[in-house]
């Protein structure tokens with residue numbers, strides 16, 4: 055009896071193989087794009103590749119993988135591959151144990167540095183009473199037009215010279231309650247055991263969606279809430295050059311009586327203890343320098359101080 059073998063015609067094999075190859079290339083391109091845009095961590099892709107050497111990530115060439123990592127170009131690539139002792143044609147899944155360790159350490163180190171230096175477009179400026187938060191924020195509003203200063207709602211009465219919608223939105227208790235109930239505040243707090251203050255959410259969302267930078271000048275309780283709600287926010291703690299200078303500024307401002315000053319200084323001691331929770335600390339020596347330092351921490355689209363003549 056003649057031997058019966060079922061054969062797929064070779065052209066069918068070839069078509070199926072080339073479809074599979076196209077699909078695999080498409081998936082690899084998608085992974086590369088996800089690494090490049092930060093949608094997926096390069097470290098996760100490496101781990102996938104090592105767990106499944108024949109999978110999408112495993113079949114990716116080390117060269118293509120590294121080139122998809124932000125800020126690695128062809129020039130750096132050559133040096134990196136040399137340092138890692140990996141040949142350009144190697145696929146991730148085919149790397150030896152030592153090569154895997156080296157490339158993993160390299161990517162882990164890079165991602166941790168990126169996290170530390172990542173600049174956000176939402177920046178929160180907080181610090182103890184009278185350190186100069188309001189003064190520095192005003193300087194930024196007047197000199198760095200690219201940075202939007204959020205205007206808070208408050209239940210306290212306007213001080214002489216304060217303008218509705220510029221310094222604050224002055225509201226009564228019922229209106230403040232309504233803002234909270236309607237979910238219109240990103241955060242809110244009672245400050246100095248007196249009035250309530252809150253950050254309207256709408257203008258911030260709009261600004262960030264437009265790609266603009268936003269500065270919030272709020273108290274420490276508020277800063278903590280923003281961190282919870284928007285972990286990508288950068289938190290900056292404004293410090294006085296010394297405790298004595300803080301007291302001088304509080305007294306010099308002359309807006310509080312002796313008893314209220316004592317109460318605020320007591321609060322300031324607790325507030326200073328919270329500085330380690332913040333991403334950055336800026337000493338308010340001179341207003342212009344402190345403002346410049348804060349602006350430098352914001353990811354702006356090329357914010358430059360407004361020219362003064």
Ligand SMILES: Nc1nc2c(ncn2[C@@H]2O[C@H](COP(=O)(O)OP(=O)(O)O)[C@@H](O)[C@H]2O)c(=O)[nH]1
Nearest residue numbers: 188206207242243245251252253271272273276
């Ligand atoms: N949580 C929170 N605090 C705010 C907000 N707006 C202002 N503050 C804080 O409220 C405090 C009192 O501000 P203000 O009434 O201008 O008085 P000042 O302390 O004498 O400048 C300051 O510490 C501000 O940072 C806000 O929207 N939310």
Ligand SMILES: Nc1ncnc2c1ncn2[C@@H]1O[C@H](COP(=O)(O)OP(=O)(O)O)[C@@H](O)[C@H]1O
Nearest residue numbers: 183184185186187188189303307338339340341
């Ligand atoms: N860098 C600075 N050098 C000297 N005085 C300052 C400086 N920054 C702010 N001040 C003064 O300190 C006082 C408190 O500043 P303010 O902005 O009201 O503080 P905060 O908003 O933190 O309560 C004000 O009288 C202000 O003019």
